[in-house]
Amino acid sequence: MSQTLQASTLLAVPMAPLVGSALAGIFGTRFGGNKIGRGLTHSLTILGVFIAFVLSAMTLQSVAMDGARFNETLYTWMVVGDLKMEIGFMVDGLTAMMMCVVTFVSLMVHLYTIGYMQEDEGYNRFFSYISLFTFSMLMLVMSNNMLQLFFGWEAVGLVSYLLIGFWFNKPTAIFANMKAFLVNRVGDFGFILGIGLIAAYGGTLNYTEAFAKAGELGALTFPGTDWMLVTVICICLFIGAMGKSAQFPLHVWLPDSMEGPTPISALIHAATMVTAGIFMVTRMSPFFELSDTALNFILVIGAITALFMGFLGLIQNDIKRVVAYSTLSQLGYMTVALGASAYSVAVFHLMTHAFFKALLFLGAGSVIMGMHHNQDIRWMGGVRKYMPITWITSLLGSLALIGTPFFSGFYSKDSIIEAVAESTLPGAGFAHFAVLAGVFVTAFYSFRMYFLVFHGEERYDQNPDAHHGHDDHHGHDDHGHDHGPHESPWVVTVPLVLLAIPSVLIGFYTIDPLLYGEFFSDAIFINADKHPVMHELAHEYHGAVAMALHALSTAPFWLAVAGVASSYYMYMINPAVPAAIKRVCHPIYVLFENKYYLDWFNENVLARGARALGTGLWKGGDQAIIEGGVVNASWKLVGCVSSWTRQLQTGYLYHYALVMILGVFLLMTWFVWLK
Numbered sequence: 001m002s003q004t005l006q007a008s009t010l011l012a013v014p015m016a017p018l019v020g021s022a023l024a025g026i027f028g029t030r031f032g033g034n035k036i037g038r039g040l041t042h043s044l045t046i047l048g049v050f051i052a053f054v055l056s057a058m059t060l061q062s063v064a065m066d067g068a069r070f071n072e073t074l075y076t077w078m079v080v081g082d083l084k085m086e087i088g089f090m091v092d093g094l095t096a097m098m099m100c101v102v103t104f105v106s107l108m109v110h111l112y113t114i115g116y117m118q119e120d121e122g123y124n125r126f127f128s129y130i131s132l133f134t135f136s137m138l139m140l141v142m143s144n145n146m147l148q149l150f151f152g153w154e155a156v157g158l159v160s161y162l163l164i165g166f167w168f169n170k171p172t173a174i175f176a177n178m179k180a181f182l183v184n185r186v187g188d189f190g191f192i193l194g195i196g197l198i199a200a201y202g203g204t205l206n207y208t209e210a211f212a213k214a215g216e217l218g219a220l221t222f223p224g225t226d227w228m229l230v231t232v233i234c235i236c237l238f239i240g241a242m243g244k245s246a247q248f249p250l251h252v253w254l255p256d257s258m259e260g261p262t263p264i265s266a267l268i269h270a271a272t273m274v275t276a277g278i279f280m281v282t283r284m285s286p287f288f289e290l291s292d293t294a295l296n297f298i299l300v301i302g303a304i305t306a307l308f309m310g311f312l313g314l315i316q317n318d319i320k321r322v323v324a325y326s327t328l329s330q331l332g333y334m335t336v337a338l339g340a341s342a343y344s345v346a347v348f349h350l351m352t353h354a355f356f357k358a359l360l361f362l363g364a365g366s367v368i369m370g371m372h373h374n375q376d377i378r379w380m381g382g383v384r385k386y387m388p389i390t391w392i393t394s395l396l397g398s399l400a401l402i403g404t405p406f407f408s409g410f411y412s413k414d415s416i417i418e419a420v421a422e423s424t425l426p427g428a429g430f431a432h433f434a435v436l437a438g439v440f441v442t443a444f445y446s447f448r449m450y451f452l453v454f455h456g457e458e459r460y461d462q463n464p465d466a467h468h469g470h471d472d473h474h475g476h477d478d479h480g481h482d483h484g485p486h487e488s489p490w491v492v493t494v495p496l497v498l499l500a501i502p503s504v505l506i507g508f509y510t511i512d513p514l515l516y517g518e519f520f521s522d523a524i525f526i527n528a529d530k531h532p533v534m535h536e537l538a539h540e541y542h543g544a545v546a547m548a549l550h551a552l553s554t555a556p557f558w559l560a561v562a563g564v565a566s567s568y569y570m571y572m573i574n575p576a577v578p579a580a581i582k583r584v585c586h587p588i589y590v591l592f593e594n595k596y597y598l599d600w601f602n603e604n605v606l607a608r609g610a611r612a613l614g615t616g617l618w619k620g621g622d623q624a625i626i627e628g629g630v631v632n633a634s635w636k637l638v639g640c641v642s643s644w645t646r647q648l649q650t651g652y653l654y655h656y657a658l659v660m661i662l663g664v665f666l667l668m669t670w671f672v673w674l675k
Contacts, residue, residue: 001648005062005070010089013052013059013099014138017106020048021131022371025326028124041124045131046110046496052138053103056096063096064519071144071208082203090144090207094347094523097514097570098141098236098279101351102272105358106134108495112362113263116369117492120261124164130267133159133601137272141279146205148260150281153191153244156273157184163264187243187250194236198287201229211286218290229539234287234294238301241277245331248305252598254328255312265320266358268328273457275350278334282343292425293405295531299420300337300427303434310441315592318362318375326401327357329438333416340426341531342419343524348507349412356400356409356503359496363394366492367453369535370485371460377449382458386485391454393496398450399501402443402560405548408507410553413439414547415515415537417556422536433559439556451571460485508544516541539664 026032028041029242036044062068091099093413109130117123136159140152157180165177199205201220202213220229246254254274258265259487268274281288281298288294305330313325331354337346368375370387384391386650400409417439421431487493528535541547551557570577582589594600648659 001588005059005068005091007070007072007074008010009055009088010059010070011074011474012092012141013055013103014135014142015050016055017045017131017138018048018135020045021128021135023204024124024131025128028128030158031597032352036123036124038123041127042110042114045127048131049103049107049134050111052134053100053107053371056099056103058098059091059160060096064513065092069522073144073206073636077147081347082424083199083205085147085205086145087148088144089140092523093519093521094282095141097347097351099138101133101138101354102141104223105354105499105639106130106267107271108358108499110364111627112266112492112495115489116263116365117261121544122166126261126263129159129163129166130264130569132576133163133264133272138277140205144207146198146207146210149283150195153240153276153280155190156276157181157188157244158595160257160264160268162595162634163268164260166260166264170259171216173254176253176259178255183250183253184243187240188238189239191240191243194240196235197229197233197236207283214286214290215286220361228291228293230287231291233292234284234291235297237293238277238281238298241281241335242301243277244280245274245277245335246305246328246407247301247335249598251305251309252595252602255321255324255595258318258324262320262361262368265324266361266365266551269324269357269361274327274331275334275354278331278338278346278350281338282347282524285343288338288524289527289531291560292530293342296425296427296647297337298427299336299423299431302332302335302339303427303431304332305329306336306438307434307441310438310445312592312595313445314441315589316445317378317379319367319453320375320376322445323357323360323364323468326360326442326446330357330401333413333438336435338415339340339425339431340416340419340423340428340533341526342416342533342537343416344515344520344534345412345419345537347520348372348511349416350411350505351510352400352408352412352507354494355499355506356397356407359393359499359503360401362490362492362496362499363390363397366390366488366496367485367493368392374460379459379462380453381456381460382454383485384454389487389493389496393493393500394454395450396500397503398446400448402563403439405503405551405557406508408503408505410548410551411507411511411536411544414554414556415511415553418537418540419533422533423531433551436555436559440559440563443560444567447567448571449566451567456572458484494530508548511544511547533610533655 023036023044024041027035028037068091070089070091073084073086075087077085077087079085089095108126113126113130117126120126133156136152136155140149140156143149143152161177161181163177164180166171167173195205198217200208202210203218204210204213216232217233218228221227222229222232239250242250254269257268276438288298309325309328309332313322313329316322316325329656330349334346334349334353337343337349361603364388367380367383367390370383370390371380374380396407400407403410403413417432417435420428420435423431516532526534534644590598
């Protein structure tokens with residue numbers, strides 16, 4: 001029985017996508033002379049990700065079956081005093097699971113892209129980007145130190161900037177990628193401060209060494225205050241997670257990132273970038289367990305995100321934005337679980353969510369292709385009979401999302417709700433209300449989209465903006481707008497089917513080992529005396545089947561049923577009701593339509609304030625004080641003094657003699673006066 005993993009095998013996991021990305025990016029684009037065609041480009045990148053997935057699956061098997069572990073430094077970059085900056089891997093249950101999720105979803109997205117981007121001029125460049133994204137995320141989740149973690153963290157941010165703004169001639173895409181870049185820099189500032197504090201007071205960037213010193217750091221206070229140092233560290237780290245995992249109020253970049261091609265929506269919002277914050281907090285659980293203040297902060301922020309971002313999904317008409325707001329809400333659920341010290345439940349929902357959310361995004365992309373680039377769900381309807389595979393897989397994804405018993409989303413979502421109910425933190429009451437209310441909201445907007453797209457009367461010939469879809473004129477399946485919907489090609493539908501399988505089954509088969517077994521035992525630390533949430537859940541758990549059957553009599557199930565029934569009545573039976581509600585609740589509708597005015601506040605207060613401050617510092621500080629008061633004043637003073645002293649240099653000997661006599665006279669007078 002093997003108890004170790006080979007460094008060479010692990011190194012091949014991130015390197016295979018990197019090699020595929022480099023070959024596609026260099027030889028498949030204008031940069032390298034377009035030496036390889038589209039077929040070879042997608043073959044190389046898909047092969048690289050496939051190799052990474054196979055090796056990741058083998059690693060997961062070794063970790064789960066044989067108890068294999070790996071925690072070694074592969075390369076030392078530099079040593080500064082006692083601080084080592086290294087590249088290395090830590091592979092345990094948490095890492096192995098993340099490796100498989102990232103590589104599998106990425107592989108599905110790569111296959112899907114062949115059909116979705118087939119007409120796009122940047123085909124090869126796109127494949128290079130998504131493979132590079134996969135490499136970056138793998139380096140993040142496999143790291144055994146905070147330096148490499150930060151490298152992967154910034155790398156996924158950089159590649160997401162390239163992917164969101166992939167259509168760089170499109171003004172809205174350029175605005176969206178800049179917005180994502182800037183908002184994430186705000187979070188990353190807090191993140192690097194947290195890492196810096198660990199390095200400064202712990203003297204190491206290595207996970208194992210830092211966690212060993214967590215107790216010592218927990219006894220310190222932040223200089224000049226009575227705050228616990230570990231609380232400051234954890235809040236700084238979580239601010240980084242707020243940016244990457246789009247938590248309120250740093251969530252504003254994620255809906256706008258829909259301006260990129262649909263495959264990257266699935267890749268960024270399902271298994272990679274947005275889950276990095278959840279993974280990071282889980283990995284840092286030895287620190288977070290020392291601060292109830294930080295955990296309560298996380299709990300409240302997650303609850304706000306879960307409920308209030310779900311509200312915004314109620315009024316969205318763009319099919320991709322509906323799914324995007326559901327991502328925000330589900331990330332809030334994961335964050336709530338982190339705050340309740342149910343870290344394993346958070347990453348369990350991360351895993352199940354990755355599959356059904358990737359399925360929903362790719363299903364939305366398939367609908368967009370079938371509808372000839374129309375993304376407005378108000379002008380769809382009846383698509384079910386034209387796109388049967390997209391229909392059934394989207395239905396399965398929606399059922400998983402709303403937490404239908406026996407589906408994967410049910411096991412993780414219900415576990416979060418139960419964990420919050422057991423939490424004793426001050427914010428637990430509000431969080432429990434938020435996640436319960438979020439069940440109804442999620443079910444309503446999910447099936448609002450489902451019914452408007454796949455059922456009811458056909459409305460696609462009534463679209464007044466038929467030629468203005470987000471993906472229009474970028475052309476990947478443009479057969480004209482006069483034809484009806486059609487099913488997507490097999491390279492699109494096969495990934496949908498393959499993602500639908502784990503969306504239905506994986507929760508049922510993995511809840512025992514992931515939540516109540518030893519799978520995460522050495523990856524997650526919980527202070528069971530202070531935070532006994534998982535102990536309470538284990539006491540109430542009697543198997544996956546019993547959990548699903550019991551759920552039929554619980555509030556979350558009936559709230560979900562009510563949400564589905566309400567959406568069916570309002571959009572299939574009596575479509576006049578939504579319009580009446582909109583009239584009655586017009587101020588609330590305006591508030592939702594303007595996304596709580598956070599974008600307005602950011603653009604008109606923060607951005608203009610920052611610009612005014614910058615202008616003031618430039619004109620008042622740089623131009624007036626530094627340039628005018630220091631630089632210019634100094635040379636003017638020197639010039640003035642020089643002009644006066646120059647008058648004394650006459651060239652006449654008797655003038656110099658007179659000055660000397662006056663000087664002697666003054667000296668003599670000075671000495672006499674002193675006596």
